[in-house]
Amino acid sequence: MKRILVVEDNEKNMYLISFIIGKMGHEAIQSRTGEEGVECAARERYDLILMDIQLPGIDGMETTKRIRAGGANTDVPIVAITSYAMTGDRERLLAAGCNGYIEKPINPETIMQEISSFL
Amino acid sequence: MVSIRPHQDITGNAANGKSGIIDVTPEGKRHLELFLDAHKDQVRSVTRVDDNGIISYTVPFSQSIGQDISGQKHMREILRRHTPVVSDVFRTVQGFDAVALHVPVFRGTTFKGTLAVVIDFQSLAKRYLEVIRIGKTGYAWMISRDGTELYDPVPGFAGKSVFENVKRYPSIIPMVQEMLKGRQGVASYTFDKIGERRIAPVTKHAVYLPIHMGNTFWSIAVASSEKEMLSSLTSFRNRLILIVGILFLGGVLFSLLAAKAWLIVGEEKKRRQAEDELRSSEQRYRYLFEQNPAPMIIYQKGSLKMLAMNEAFLKHYGYSSSEALALRLPDLYPDEEKEPIARLAERLKGHAYVGEWHHLKSDGSLITIVARSHDMEYCGLGARIAVITDITEMKRMECLLRESEFRFRESMEFLPIPISISDSWERTVYVNREFTQTYGYELNDIPTVEVWAQRAYPDPDYRERVFAQWYRDVADAAKNGSATQIREYRVVCGDGGSRDVEICMRQMGDLRVTSFNDVTERRRTEEELRALNETLDQKVRERTSELEEANLRLQELDRLKSTFIASMSHELRTPLNSIIGFTGILLQELAGPLNEEQRKQLGMVKSSSRHLLELVTDIIDLSKIEAGKLIPCMESFDLSLAAREALETLRVTADRKSLQLAVETPEQLMMESDHRRVLQILVNLIGNAVKFTEKGAVTVNVREEKGAVRVSVRDSGPGIRQEDMDRLFRFFSRIVSEEGPLQEGTGLGLYLSKKMANLLGGDITAESEFGMGSVFTLTLPLRKMEAS
Numbered sequence: 001m002k003r004i005l006v007v008e009d010n011e012k013n014m015y016l017i018s019f020i021i022g023k024m025g026h027e028a029i030q031s032r033t034g035e036e037g038v039e040c041a042a043r044e045r046y047d048l049i050l051m052d053i054q055l056p057g058i059d060g061m062e063t064t065k066r067i068r069a070g071g072a073n074t075d076v077p078i079v080a081i082t083s084y085a086m087t088g089d090r091e092r093l094l095a096a097g098c099n100g101y102i103e104k105p106i107n108p109e110t111i112m113q114e115i116s117s118f119l
Numbered sequence: 120m121v122s123i124r125p126h127q128d129i130t131g132n133a134a135n136g137k138s139g140i141i142d143v144t145p146e147g148k149r150h151l152e153l154f155l156d157a158h159k160d161q162v163r164s165v166t167r168v169d170d171n172g173i174i175s176y177t178v179p180f181s182q183s184i185g186q187d188i189s190g191q192k193h194m195r196e197i198l199r200r201h202t203p204v205v206s207d208v209f210r211t212v213q214g215f216d217a218v219a220l221h222v223p224v225f226r227g228t229t230f231k232g233t234l235a236v237v238i239d240f241q242s243l244a245k246r247y248l249e250v251i252r253i254g255k256t257g258y259a260w261m262i263s264r265d266g267t268e269l270y271d272p273v274p275g276f277a278g279k280s281v282f283e284n285v286k287r288y289p290s291i292i293p294m295v296q297e298m299l300k301g302r303q304g305v306a307s308y309t310f311d312k313i314g315e316r317r318i319a320p321v322t323k324h325a326v327y328l329p330i331h332m333g334n335t336f337w338s339i340a341v342a343s344s345e346k347e348m349l350s351s352l353t354s355f356r357n358r359l360i361l362i363v364g365i366l367f368l369g370g371v372l373f374s375l376l377a378a379k380a381w382l383i384v385g386e387e388k389k390r391r392q393a394e395d396e397l398r399s400s401e402q403r404y405r406y407l408f409e410q411n412p413a414p415m416i417i418y419q420k421g422s423l424k425m426l427a428m429n430e431a432f433l434k435h436y437g438y439s440s441s442e443a444l445a446l447r448l449p450d451l452y453p454d455e456e457k458e459p460i461a462r463l464a465e466r467l468k469g470h471a472y473v474g475e476w477h478h479l480k481s482d483g484s485l486i487t488i489v490a491r492s493h494d495m496e497y498c499g500l501g502a503r504i505a506v507i508t509d510i511t512e513m514k515r516m517e518c519l520l521r522e523s524e525f526r527f528r529e530s531m532e533f534l535p536i537p538i539s540i541s542d543s544w545e546r547t548v549y550v551n552r553e554f555t556q557t558y559g560y561e562l563n564d565i566p567t568v569e570v571w572a573q574r575a576y577p578d579p580d581y582r583e584r585v586f587a588q589w590y591r592d593v594a595d596a597a598k599n600g601s602a603t604q605i606r607e608y609r610v611v612c613g614d615g616g617s618r619d620v621e622i623c624m625r626q627m628g629d630l631r632v633t634s635f636n637d638v639t640e641r642r643r644t645e646e647e648l649r650a651l652n653e654t655l656d657q658k659v660r661e662r663t664s665e666l667e668e669a670n671l672r673l674q675e676l677d678r679l680k681s682t683f684i685a686s687m688s689h690e691l692r693t694p695l696n697s698i699i700g701f702t703g704i705l706l707q708e709l710a711g712p713l714n715e716e717q718r719k720q721l722g723m724v725k726s727s728s729r730h731l732l733e734l735v736t737d738i739i740d741l742s743k744i745e746a747g748k749l750i751p752c753m754e755s756f757d758l759s760l761a762a763r764e765a766l767e768t769l770r771v772t773a774d775r776k777s778l779q780l781a782v783e784t785p786e787q788l789m790m791e792s793d794h795r796r797v798l799q800i801l802v803n804l805i806g807n808a809v810k811f812t813e814k815g816a817v818t819v820n821v822r823e824e825k826g827a828v829r830v831s832v833r834d835s836g837p838g839i840r841q842e843d844m845d846r847l848f849r850f851f852s853r854i855v856s857e858e859g860p861l862q863e864g865t866g867l868g869l870y871l872s873k874k875m876a877n878l879l880g881g882d883i884t885a886e887s888e889f890g891m892g893s894v895f896t897l898t899l900p901l902r903k904m905e906a907s
Contacts, residue, residue: 012697016704023709054689083692104692105699105732108707 002026002047002119005073007037007063008081009055013106017050017081020108024115034063042071048118049073051098053082053089061096068097077118081106141224141231143167143176152178161243162236163217167224169232172198180213194233196334197221201230204334208240208269208278216240216269216278241277244270257343264335266299294325298338303328307345324348413506416448420494420501423448423464427497435509437481451478453485467503469493475510486511537635541568548630557637559613575610597626607638681746688739695735698728737867744874751793751879758828759784761794762821765801769809778809779816788821790828791902792879800872800883804832804895807868812836815892823901827881831896839887847885848873872897 004021006028008014018028029046031037034055041049049067053060060080067073080093083104093101102114141147151165155178166177172189188194193206206219218240221233244261260271262281271277276284285291287310294306304327311320325342408415414432418425425446433440436451448464449457456476463473470493478488492505528549531538537554541547545568555561558575565571576582585608592603602625610620621636702725704710706718713721743749766782773780801819808817815835822829839847848869873883881899 010693010697013693013700016697016700019704020709083689083696105696105728106703108700108703108709 003029004115005029005031005037005040005046005049007031007034007049007055007060008052009033010052013052013081013104016106017111020106020111021115024112026115026119034058034060034066037063038066038071041067041073041076045072046076048115049076049078050102050115051078051080053080053093061092064093064097079114079118141226148176148178151176155179161238163211163213163215163239164237166219166235166237167232168194168221168235170198170230171232175232193219193221193334197223197233201225202334205332207263207265207335208267210278211237240269244277257341257347259339259341261337261339262295262298263337264299264301266295269337294327294340298327298329298340301329301331301336301338308342321346408504411506413508415504415506416443417495417497417502417504418448418464419497420503421465423461426500426502432507435480436478442481453477453479464503467492478507487514537637539565539571539633539635541631541633543629543631545569547571554635557612558610558618558635564613574613576608577611581609593624596624601625605636610635681742681748684739684742688735691735692732695728695732699725699732702728734867737871741867741871741874744871744878749875749878751796753791754794755789755791756794756797758788758790758797758830759786759821761798762801762819762830765798765805766819768802769805772806773809773817776809776813778812778814780809781816781818782821783818784821785823788823788828790899792899796875796879797899800875800897801830801832803868803872804830804883804897808832808834808836808893808895812892826901827898828901829896829898831894833892833894835892838889838891838893839885840889844885844887848883 004026006014006017006021008017008030009032014030014032018030021028026047029040031040034057037049037051038058051060051064055063058066060082064078064080067076067078077099078097080098080101081104082089082093082101090101099118100114102111147167151167155162155165164177164180166183167175168188169175172187172194174184174186174188177183189198191206193204197204201223203220203222206221208216208218211217216239217237219235219237221235224231224234258272260276261269263269266281268276268279268281268284271284273284281295282292285295288308290308290310294308297304297306305325306327307322307324309320309322311318322345323342324345325340327338327340329336329338408427409429411429412431414435415429416425416432417427425444425448428438428440428443432438433443436443438446449461452460460476467473471491473490473492475487475489478486480486487510488507489510490505490507492503495502495504497504531540531549531551534551535553537557538549538551539547539554540549547562547565547567547570550560550562550565560571560574565574572582572586576585588606589603592606596603602623605621605623607619607621609617611617618637618639619642621638622633623636624631624633702721705713706721706725740749762784763782766780770780805817805819812834813836817835818833820829820831820833869883876883876897876899879899881897883895883897885893885895887893
């Protein structure tokens, strides 16, 4: 069983993602804001981080940069969850330190494949 | 330095009779005898010596022939060096003191002995040295290099060693030593005895110098007693003093005489100068009279007869000199003036101006003149000289001037501009009618500029300012030679009313001409216009600010719209994403198994949600394009691959309808554009084709044409009616096909695709024939173009 940090502000999306992770037999650690995500990441190491990009407060990209800047998860794979990603966004995500991205709306099949590929 | 060459003629002769002398032939011997004969007062013998130093021939002492003289000092020298030598003085066997001169004899370059002459030295010395005597006691003496006295006037000294001779006079020895070194110089010595006889000490001064003669030299000294030299010098001095004294006296005398003479000459010169001056002054005055450009006459007092007249007079009046001299003064005047002028002339004394009169010229024409005259003496007679000025022309000019002034005044008078004229003392000399009419002042009312200023500018402060400005302007105008700058002043009129006046002055000679242009009406009109303009301006400003406000409101609205759409995109999509996500989970049966009906209904939920999401996404894209916020992200990619990818996304749908999907592309076609947007367009076009085609095939063709890429999507669908073609790319327009079922769609797809194609510098065109299918073609530039 792997431990996956999910940073997502929307309650329903968080439920959806956690549900799928649970179905895959892994544990989802939930973080509602970017700041909380950075704190969690500073405290302990995870096997994977799923990062919503549109967050209140600091956004997903900034959160990724902070996680990468120091703490227990500087080299842990981070997969961005983004709606309506554009070509430019994708490049910016990779530049910020993300290892991959999943587009919304979330297709259970796609997200499961993506998670498996990083674990 | 002196050098003597005794018997040069012998050597010369020797050269002439060379062959005979060399070989000592009889002819040579005779030659030598002849030579001796010719010079026997000096030359005692001539000798030929052979190259061994043996006398081969000699005259006249023939007994010496065959004698060997090679042992003699000078012989040794010449035998060795082959150069001319002079012997020391020696006592000959004949018993006289002699010197011998040997010259070498050569045949070709071979030395053949010498030729020698022997000279009686005493006779030679006597002949030359005895004459070198200075005063009574001066004398010359000579010594040879070895110290033998060759000549000395003291009897018995010659021929002896000099040191022996002078040993009693030690003061001479240093000089002798210098002489023997061959030096030249001066010396003094003293002696107090001659022979054994003591005498009073005598100081002598001597000059000595060597005489070089080839191998040897003789030194000659010339001495003179100091006393004698001094006595001669003293006598010379005394004589000199006498001469100087006489010269001095003579000089003084001469100076006195010269001074007197000079004075006399000066007087004479001055007198002559004065005479000259007088003459030239007379000349000048005559010239002044004769050549004066003004006509001048001299007439006798009393008789009034003409005595003289100048060129100018003759020329001006047309008389000849003789004609003029025959006239009397009154003859020059017309009849009515003859009597008065005669009477006047009698009374004239000293300098007088006689005013205006008339003269007759020789041709009878009348001229107006003025004349000045004064007394003078002319050739001993009492006379008057008169200078005449012809003022006829001046009078005529004056008349013309008056006329022109009148005309000027007339034109000023009727000029429609108020004008005043003042003179250089600031007195008003003229105002025209317009001035009086406009401002109510007559010339009498404003006799001076000062009075004018007081009346026109009654307020003292204002007047002060006007004056300050005015005089500045006048000074500037004078500097530039122009009129003063036109300035506006407020002038109070004669009736107490005030007017706005533009005043400008121009200096004309001594006069100042000033114009007073009344601009009161103009100013009033301008003021009204200005007020009107201001009202207009105010209205324009109000309107503008209203418009600006409206514009600001519009901008705000636009911003609100953009914000609304941006937030809507998020707010709308988040729940849709949830719906789609959870539907996906349910359909995947991750939450539990589904029955067939549930699966079917959930499929509808998912399909509707996706449709809604597409709609929302399209609307957001559109709003972005229209707001100019959609910035293409250019990159290089393979269009062939993109076309195949787009086709693949629709394969499932196509398969469901059993449609054939075909793609005709080159292996690779790299282009530069926004990959994601191109893909979006292609998916849209192919999607449309698949959607509207029930059977047959959809073919995608990719090609490059003239720097552009073209992607054609051909379908075998129902085609489009010609009248619908125009509406094809419109916003929310959907073509309703009567035959086919109403197709699901946003009505935005084609419109958005075309917009995007335009944004990327390309276009989408459609060709269709109703019932025969359609071809949609996307054209894009191969390479990125500058922002379109």
